[in-house]
Amino acid sequence: MAEPTELLALARMFGDTVLERWERLVSLETPSADAGRAAVFGKELAAGLAATADRIEHPSGPGGDHLVAYWNGRGTPSPSPSPDGGSRTGHTLLVAHSDTVFEAGTIARRPFTLDEDGDTVTGPGVFDMKGSLVAVELAMDLLSRTGAAPRRPVRLVVVNDEEIGSPDGARLVARHAEGAHAVLGLEPPLPGGALKIGRRGVARIRLSVRGVSAHAGLDAALGVSAIDELVDQLASLRATAASLPDAALNVGTITGGTRANVVADHAQAEIGLRYATPETEQALLKAVLEPTPVRERAALSTRTLSHRPAWAMDPANPLAAELVALAGTLGLELPLGSSGGAGDTNLTGALGIPTVDGLGPAGAGAHGEDEHASLSSLLERAALLAAFLESH
Ligand SMILES: [Zn+2]
CATH class of the missing domain: 3.40.630.10 (Zn peptidases)
Incomplete structure (x- = not known):
């Protein structure tokens, strides 16, 4: 002793x-x-x-x-x-x-x-x-x-x-x-x-959008902009994060598209999440991992790159x-x-x-x-x- x-x-x-x-x-x-x-x-x-x-x-x-x-x-x-x-x-x-x-x-x-x-x-x-x-x-x-x-x-x-x-x-x-x-x-x-x-807790999630490319002037209606869809998704996620207690969301990277006269058929963002309680963690992860497309023909997919619980x-x-x-x-x-x-x-x-x-x-x-x-x-x-x- x-x-x-x-x-x-x-x-x-x-x-x-x-x-x-x-x-x-x-x-x-x-x-x-x-x-x-x-x-x-x-x-x-x-x-x-x-x-x-x-x-x-x-x-x-x-x-x-x-x-x-x-x-x-x-x-x-x-x-x-x-x-x-x-x-x-x-x-x-x-x-x-x-x-x-x-x-x-x-x-x-x-x-x-x-x-x-x-x-x-x-x-x-x-x-x-x-x-x-x-x-x-x-x-x-x-x-x-x-x-x-x-x-x-x-x-x-x-x-x-x-x-x-x-x-x-x-x-x-x-x-x-x-x-x-x-x-x-x-x-x-x-x-x-x-x-x-x-x-x-923290998580890093990649959100990818597949759209349909088209000529931005002649056939814009045929296309589905992956970038527009991604921007709408991110705005909605930002609002969700702001509504939850002790939640933070940071869009760390964003990429997509090819040129100004082409409707972008792909876009993706890497999103960082922070949350202090299991309740907020659950709500925030659900929002990011189960997104509903705004545009019918846009396809969304997510990948969890890392995750530590609250x-x-x-x-x-x-x-x-x-x-x-x-x-x-x-x-x-x-x-x-x-x-x-x-x-x-x-x-x-x-x-x-x-x-x-x-x-x-x-x-x-x-x-x-x-x-x-x-x-x-x-x-x-x-x-x-x-x-x-x-x-x-
Ligand atoms: Zn250390």
């Missing part, structure tokens, strides 16, 4: 080790869906986790290998997910990703740097979310150094395609969420270090309350909030599994040039994580 304050005091002795490790993980660049770089990074991450983990797997995906690490609970070996599903393994699931939004080569221009204040760290992916991966390694190390162990079995899933919507990683997260007692997302926190207890915020989230109380014993204030962006925890939150996200170290500027994160926060988050896994 390790006291939370003991874990925090110990964590604060590892600042230099953490910086070295953080730099190493940031220097190994991981643009999404780069299988070669994902493999190199996965090997490095596994080498670090192997110091404490009971088992590590590298499930393969189209964008390269993901990583899953298992720790036994006190006296309980960590079971593998059952192939037929349905087992209550009661584990704690940690959800993370290894990929970043940055192109390979960014590190040469913008290397990992510790600011003069001795706390602020910059570099591609320091905040989203290489720092979180370092925090997990440290948390497990803190437990092992104090002779403690997680109360329940723990699983860490690190997907390599989160930044492009987890086209493959989502399946892995779903598989390992099965039977989970609680899910902790290691995404960066909200401004001020706030945890996320709800996330808007994780509606519950201010009484008991898992969050537990984390806030535990942080209090460490003298840390932990605000709560809801996120406008979506991630892999949308899935577990929407399934009703107790979920909290934003447990990564505090910082700001994710996906941008001024991305930065705090070393002291990383040490605190590692201690919090260790204390939670030990007691929960």
